[in-house]
Amino acid sequence: MPVSLESAHAATVAVRAGRALAVAQSSPEGARAWLTAQSGANDPAIALVDRAATVITTGTIVPPDSHARALAESTLRRSVLGRIETVQAFTRVEFHDPLMRASDDASGFWIAEGMEIPALEGIDPFVITRVPVTKIGGLVVFSAEFLKRAGPRTDAVIRRCVENALVRRLDASLFDGQAGDTSRPPSLVDSPTPGTGEPAQDLGTALSALPDTYGDQLVLVVSPWSVAALIASGMADSASLNARTGGLLAGFACVTSVAVPPGAIAWIVPPLIHLADYGVTVGTSTAPVVRVDTGDGVELHSCWQEDLSCVRGVFYVGWRKLEPAAAGMITDAVPATIRPLAPKAKRTTTA
Template sequence: MNQLSTRGSTLAGRYLQAIGVANGDPIAALGYVEQQQHRWTDYSQVKAAVDALSLGQTGTHLTASVGDSFLELVRPRALLWKLPHLRVVPFATDAILQTAGASSYWVGEGGLKPMSAPAFQRLGKLARRKVVGLAVVSNELLRSSRADAIVADDLAAACAAGIDAALFDGLAGDDDRPASVTHGALTVPATAAPLADALAALALFKGNLTTSAWFAHPQTAARIGAKNPGAGQACDVGATGGRLLGIEVFTSEAVPKTAVSLVDLSRIEVAGGRDAELRTSANATLLMTDPDTGTAKPTSMFQTNCIGLLGEIIVNWRVGGPAGSAVSITGASY
């Protein structure tokens, strides 16, 4: 575990551990933290955050630092924060996207200077949306010496998976979640020749290739590379990414195995991703899904001697620009 993720797991995880062990009572949580004075190297930071919570100061930089440390665990896991060329915008602010720029001309002596009119598209406002990770742990686990790292890492992985799933599953958005960056993309039916399919997608693509990237499932990317050994930069791709037709390839388990998409990243606007909140509950009743049957049933945290943990991140995105800013190869079974 690198230094960045270690800091996140201790501060965010120990904050969760303290308020979880105390069943959400900030005064009892403060007492628990006091007992760890000689065990926790970041004792003073955890104490300050729990102390601020006990005083109802949830908006202070003290509790915000806990959210920041949690985000330090989420960002390396979520592909969203690894992508270049994204446009960062504020929430609830009208945005305008330039779809056609000004033109320049060569003009002879005494000649008329032509005029050009840039074209713009009004995108409207990005609303505040949130992705929520939920986990349930036993009281015994929460009191274990490694609970701080376990619970923080688990919640971070859940939030990152939720973000990437919405980013690449191809679905339309709704009141709860943003649309996938591949929703509404032009499509190319896959054949048995992935390199030829990529060239067909490129022929339909209307975005800026210098700010674009391919997205594929790791297995799909590995199979594309295996089908084109020795192709050089034209197809130097594997499970961890690479380049296809000289364009960078990003891989994620969230991308459907049957789709390979080319997206102009400069057309993606992202808001938020800078605020996170952590909460616990020992009295909630949660709908928990049975992994064997797939059915959900109400489960009482109190009756099962468990604690519910919640990590919440405020984030939203959208894709602007003309049709053809995203093209997907569909039905890829390479």
């Protein structure tokens, strides 16, 4: 789904407010003055400065404005969740909404005139499910001189960097097999199933646990590095499946994501997953030191001495599976997959 110019502009305005706070070292007055000097007193980012400063420093969740919503929509659209939603919609909910299982499992009945509607079916239909508030934080480091002196087009570059940080963690968390805790939702993939190298057979076995009513609503997710082998295996052809956008695989809708390991096939049934998001807030880090995990140890960098500034984005997003089989993954299902070079050691940056 293409991004409208209006939505893209609103998302960039949210980032510009965060950039202003970084330039002004978290001073709302200084941020407003810098924005006024850059683009005039009518810059819509000025109205966001106080709000962004309050949210990012206190962690308080307030109803998101249109700019925070636009940045969340832009971030989700670039993630694997957004790619899936272009094919099949998730069940969108609000955080902490008390939803009964009976609401999702409800079924209608034929009834005669004056007769009662039959009772609900299913196990524990009145169990309440909620999506707790969780958030992803992304820290992007720039030189303070760059943030101050770069032109207005730089706002789109900064926005892209913030979205990249959030999308990488979001996509990885969907398939990493980690249990949830107070800081994050559980992975949609509880425990991957080892494959036999026969993708059609492995996929059929794995999907047999799904309710029949959801067979036409599932979406497959594969690594772009697996597409060539899937075409060679006969499960797809080059006219129906490509490494960039996906297509059709074994007759099912399919998207690609580098978050899925090469050789694996994941599946998600969006209607069986509650998805909540509450916008992206952008501000600046006030920590004087940036800590970088190099893979071999930890480096500390002084923001003052090295003239660094940090733009921080916080994305409020979470999900919950309604059925264990609503998502899963088969590993080593695709033989002869192209294997990309091992990535360099991750450099986790915190402040």
